[in-house]
Amino acid sequence: xxxxxxxxxxxxxxxxxxxxxxxxxxxxxxxxxxxxxxxxxxxxxxxxxxxxxxxxxxxxxxxxxxxxxxxxxxxxxxxxxxxxxxxxxxxxxxxxxxxxxxxxxxxxxxxxxxxxxxxxxxxxxxxxxxxxxxxxxxxxxxxxxxxxxxxxxxxxxxxxxxxxxxxxxxxxxxxxxxxxxxxxxxxxxxxxxxxxxxxxxxxxxxxxxxxxxxxxxxxxxxxxxxxxxxxxxxxxxxxxxxxxxxxxxxxxxxxxxxxxxxxxxxxxxxxxxxxxxxxxxxxxxxxxx
Numbered sequence: 001x002x003x004x005x006x007x008x009x010x011x012x013x014x015x016x017x018x019x020x021x022x023x024x025x026x027x028x029x030x031x032x033x034x035x036x037x038x039x040x041x042x043x044x045x046x047x048x049x050x051x052x053x054x055x056x057x058x059x060x061x062x063x064x065x066x067x068x069x070x071x072x073x074x075x076x077x078x079x080x081x082x083x084x085x086x087x088x089x090x091x092x093x094x095x096x097x098x099x100x101x102x103x104x105x106x107x108x109x110x111x112x113x114x115x116x117x118x119x120x121x122x123x124x125x126x127x128x129x130x131x132x133x134x135x136x137x138x139x140x141x142x143x144x145x146x147x148x149x150x151x152x153x154x155x156x157x158x159x160x161x162x163x164x165x166x167x168x169x170x171x172x173x174x175x176x177x178x179x180x181x182x183x184x185x186x187x188x189x190x191x192x193x194x195x196x197x198x199x200x201x202x203x204x205x206x207x208x209x210x211x212x213x214x215x216x217x218x219x220x221x222x223x224x225x226x227x228x229x230x231x232x233x234x235x236x237x238x239x240x241x242x243x244x245x246x247x248x249x250x251x252x253x254x255x256x257x258x259x260x261x262x263x264x265x266x267x268x269x270x271x272x273x274x275x276x277x278x279x280x281x282x283x284x285x286x287x288x289x
Contacts (some may be wrong), residue, residue: 015040031248044253068226118223125227131175134215139208143201145175153193160189165216178216182207
């Protein structure tokens with residue numbers, strides 16, 4: 001009896017997990033991970049599963065933020081290396097015999113200037129310039145342009161296209177005129193003038209899972225690894241993303257309990273409706289996948 005109890009107390013062996021991450025579709029990778037957990041464990045049977053997942057996400061974000069902060073501090077504070085004094089070299093006078101040598105001398109070419117790297121973003125995850133500034137979150141980009149006090153909307157020209165922005169005052173050179181980092185939804189973009197001294201342009205991103213490195217062409221790029229997104233709960237997500245996450249978690253629970261997923265339930269309901277509309281048909285020997 002002692003041998004049997006010891007076997008029952010043994011933990012499940014660890015199982016290998018293999019999947020590849022597509023940076024353009026991180027939610028697909030996350031769904032594979034959750035699907036593997038649901039199949040190989042009882043995690044999703046717990047009532048606290050959703051809260052525990054949210055807690056893990058917060059911990060990972062905090063950890064990455066601390067690592068980036070330490071990395072930035074190391075880069076900004078570097079010790080000055082002392083150059084070792086090099087004793088003067090004694091140059092031998094060339095002998096007459098060596099004057100017959102015609103070998104060409106190699107001249108070191110000047111090193112090309114290194115291009116500056118990405119810039120740390122401002123508090124709004126964008127950049128500040130002399131004539132305008134921009135900020136962003138995953139869904140939107142906001143451009144702020146100071147103008148002379150008393151400026152009215154009829155004096156402003158603003159063209160927002162899918163891949164381009166042109167803003168300025170009538171009769172003057174455009175303040176901004178360039179292509180976006182990524183496409184926007186023109187029908188969901190608008191502008192207004194605040195207190196007759198600031199033009200505010202709101203741009204809705206098409207890809208709402210991507211951080212922009214710049215607003216329009218020609219700007220220096222920001223380091224998107226140093227953006228600071230606001231920590232959000234499931235209730236703070238936009239309806240489309242929240243619906244996808246909730247559906248994914250529901251399907252995991254259903255699979256764990258051996259019940260149909262949301263897609264399978266929808267197909268079953270459609271079949272029941274079809275059968276009720278056609279009572280003259282015999283489905284007793286029909287097989288459904």
